Amino acid sequence: MEEKKDDSTVFIGKKGVMGYVLAVVTQFNNGSKEVTLKARGKLISRAVDVAEIVKNRFIPDVKIQNINIKTEELMSEDGSKNKVSAIEIALQK
Amino acid sequence: MEEKKDDSTVFIGKKGVMGYVLAVVTQFNNGSKEVTLKARGKLISRAVDVAEIVKNRFIPDVKIQNINIKTEELMSEDGSKNKVSAIEIALQK
Numbered sequence: 001m002e003e004k005k006d007d008s009t010v011f012i013g014k015k016g017v018m019g020y021v022l023a024v025v026t027q028f029n030n031g032s033k034e035v036t037l038k039a040r041g042k043l044i045s046r047a048v049d050v051a052e053i054v055k056n057r058f059i060p061d062v063k064i065q066n067i068n069i070k071t072e073e074l075m076s077e078d079g080s081k082n083k084v085s086a087i088e089i090a091l092q093k
Numbered sequence: 094m095e096e097k098k099d100d101s102t103v104f105i106g107k108k109g110v111m112g113y114v115l116a117v118v119t120q121f122n123n124g125s126k127e128v129t130l131k132a133r134g135k136l137i138s139r140a141v142d143v144a145e146i147v148k149n150r151f152i153p154d155v156k157i158q159n160i161n162i163k164t165e166e167l168m169s170e171d172g173s174k175n176k177v178s179a180i181e182i183a184l185q186k
Contacts, residue, residue, distance in 0.1 A: 041138060042135070042138050043138070044137055044138035044141050045134060045135050045136070045137035045138050045178065048137050048162050048178040048180060049178045051162060052162060052163070052164045052178050056164055064162065067160040067161075067162065068160075069141050069144060069145060069157065069160065069182070070145070071145045071149055085138065085141040085142045085145050087141060089162070
């Protein structure tokens with residue numbers, strides 16, 4: 001499935017917050033109209049930090065277009081399933 | 094300011110997730126139509142967990158009506174100000 005060229009996704013991992021802020025700002029500067037942040041588990045709070053810092057410090061005309069939360073199932077190494085909360089924050093310029 | 098009787102708020106702190114799940118379920122069982130979860134900083138992911146567990150395991154007809162994120166300023170003991178991200182998740186029955 002081809003993704004629309006002007007949309008993009010940033011997955012939040014364990015790097016510092018500012019690395020993800022930079023990734024989002026770069027996407028918008030390269031012409032993206034919408035950037036979606038995705039995070040799971042304890043990284044959810046970092047996704048919220050990234051969204052707030054982009055909006056308040058770097059690109060004031062960015063709006064939080066939509067926030068979704070859901071539950072995902074992860075398969076662990078021993079084959080058992082674990083449920084984890086996830087968030088998607090769509091930023092729009 | 095008086096709050097509407099059928100609305101209520103649950104602040105997420107450092108207790109276990111299930112304590113907050115129970116608080117939300119109790120509010121709905123006592124007749125609340127809307128319960129809002131509020132959390133700051135690293136506790137944001139716990140608020141998402143609580144919302145998902147209430148919806149998926151306890152009250153299937155609860156809907157996530159709205160999610161807001163924002164930045165709050167906290168005054169620390171030495172008088173300096175710290176910014177912290179916050180979330181509000183409104184659940185509706």
